[in-house]
Amino acid sequence: MARKSGSSGEKTRAMVEDAAIRLIARYGFAAVSMRQIAREVGVQAGALYLYTPDKQSLLFDIMRGHLVHLLDSWQQHSPPVETPAVIRLERFVRFHIDYHIMRAEKVFISYMELRNLEPENFSEIERLRRDYEHVIEEILTAGVAEGAFEHTDSRLTTMAMIAMLTGVSTWYRDGGRLPAGAIATRYVDMAFRLAGAEPLAEVAE
Amino acid sequence: MARKSGSSGEKTRAMVEDAAIRLIARYGFAAVSMRQIAREVGVQAGALYLYTPDKQSLLFDIMRGHLVHLLDSWQQHSPPVETPAVIRLERFVRFHIDYHIMRAEKVFISYMELRNLEPENFSEIERLRRDYEHVIEEILTAGVAEGAFEHTDSRLTTMAMIAMLTGVSTWYRDGGRLPAGAIATRYVDMAFRLAGAEPLAEVAE
DNA sequence: GTCTATAATTAGATAGAC
């Protein structure tokens, strides 16, 4: 029988993406073959091309999907812009860490596999990444304007904060020394320190 | 003529490593072929095997060489342990950023290509990385004991600080908005904030 | 020390049967 009974295109499509994410996160895009992905799904290599025109699109779709969903999720979680920056920063840090811990593989891929994107794809992903960086930068500059934050260089503080926060996903493991919530609380504290939040706000945290 | 006049083994050996570093940093280890490296050096692929037993060793030697040299350099730059932690932290941050900016490619490889190491090689590299993490952690705990730093979790602060500092090498470019020295100064300030350095020390910076 | 030639394997992608 050439076609398994009960097999369905949409289900297989999801399995292909899942397998690709798992394998690419583990071994790296260039090191993973289409045959490996197919084996993980339980189909032959040729069948993959029903769901993706080529290997590059598989990577690109994973990364774009991740970043679009990330930005979308923040839109839904973000407080209104008129909210005090201290509140917005705390909300952002908790959102970011939570999201990145829960989707560590996609985060990892989107960070590590930029080099394997073809130029046009790279540009689109970079644009989405910059959009996300601007979320922090806007909160920081708003906080300085409010007098709630005190630091000399919002752009550099943004870069430092993103690196610091995203770093969590490189070492976090379920069942580690601290639960995710406790980690997030400590990172909120550290983000406030970097931003130069007034002691009052820091205590209130 | 099978052998170029004026060619020399040691010189070629260095060119092989240089080419490997440049190409792996740019395209990733798995995506770079031995033929590409050979072409960059100006020899045939077979000749590479005079200098490395296989492709894996090429990667491993780059990473181990980098980390051994990094630890060695810090040994020579580090103030005696009895030096106040504030001084030691400032020295460390400037050393780390300077070193990482000047050797961005090796740093990048050592961070991105961990997945492509065979198990035994991975273990050795991880051991060296942990040694380096302990440098910061020791300074932070010493600072807390001295009463110079105030933070709740030295281990987490270490992870945050390493991620923050190493992140510089992912975006730094010569001729950018700020010269390397100015960037380092701002990162010293941010490191002090994370560590919870007493205001007096922060002003002294 | 480097070259040419080649072995052995594997890759991405397609064609056509079912």
Add this chain to the structure above:
DNA sequence: GTCTATCTAATTATAGAC
């Protein structure tokens, strides 16, 4: 929708000439 078979090209690594 999936399989088998296959094409074409590339890969790591080695052997042996020079």
